[in-house]
Amino acid sequence: MTDKRQRRERRGGRHRAAPSRAAVRALAAVGAVLIVGLVLVLGWRATGGRWLSVDSPSMGQAAPVGTLVLTRPIALDQVRVGDIISFDPVEGGVTHTHRVVRITDGVVFTKGDINGAEDPRPVVPDHLVGKVVARLWGMAYVIKALPILLPGAGLVWLLTRWSTPRWRVSTRLVGYSLVVCAAIVALRPLVNAAVLTTLGEAGVTTATVVATGVLPVRVQDPDGVFADLRAGQVADLVSKAANSDGQVPFTVDAHMSVLWWTVCLALCCVPFAVSVFLGRRTVR
Secondary structure, eight states: OHHHHHHHHHTTSOOOOOOOHHHHHHHHHHHHHHHHHHHHHHHHHHTTOEEEEOOSGGGGGGSOTTOEEEEEOOOGGGOOTTOEEEEOOTTOSSOEEEEEEEEETTEEEEEOTTOSSOOSSOBOGGGEEEEEEEEETTHHHHHHHHHHHHHHHHHHHHHTTTSOHHHHHHHHHHHHHHHHHHHHHHHOOSSOEEEEEEEEETTEEEEEEEEOSSSOEEEEOTTSOEEEEOTTOEEEEEESOOOTTSOOOOEEEEOOOHHHHHHHHHHHTHHHHHHHHHHHHHHO
């Protein structure tokens, strides 16, 4: 046994250690979570449930951009004023998720919470998708990021399989962090805002803006006029800094409370904490 160990050390220790019990348990736990999640998703779909991504800010703070809404089937005559429903427009196009604002003689009319007018056509039974029973804030961004996160994580894992055990954990943590950063850059889920309307009059432009990211933001024009917004929140900014096209060049920056900064800092420290934890286990 001593001779074999010495030969391995002379070859640089390139032998592959057997997976530890902790690694096996971790893989088993991940596999169990994935199986349970798949069963829940298939069961939800099989019983008529749907999941939809909110991609426009029309519902304001009730369902900001990036919200994942879950719906259940419902008959049109069971819909009530105030319900949030998903439906396919009669004229075609993407599925809408709006609030029921009035029911007249059994005809259902809807409107987005921050829209200025009702939807042009009432909801018809054949186009009703279902009633919203859950709104998962920010989860749509997570789902959209999976095509980036899963292949990226798999590529990092494959590329680091042949690294030495001393550097494998560190390189994987750096690689996984870079994959997450790539998803954030591609989707821009954290800090974002959109201009809904602009109205110019007598050298003054009133712009209606809405926050479309997950984090609280400050929207500001070159003259220092600003509004602090949370996800889905709307504000009117009166600006004199419009360009020749009547558009105001706003900047959008994160504007968070101490609690928000603490949460973000804690999330950023996760790779470091994992590295320290695994390093201590290795030393032991």
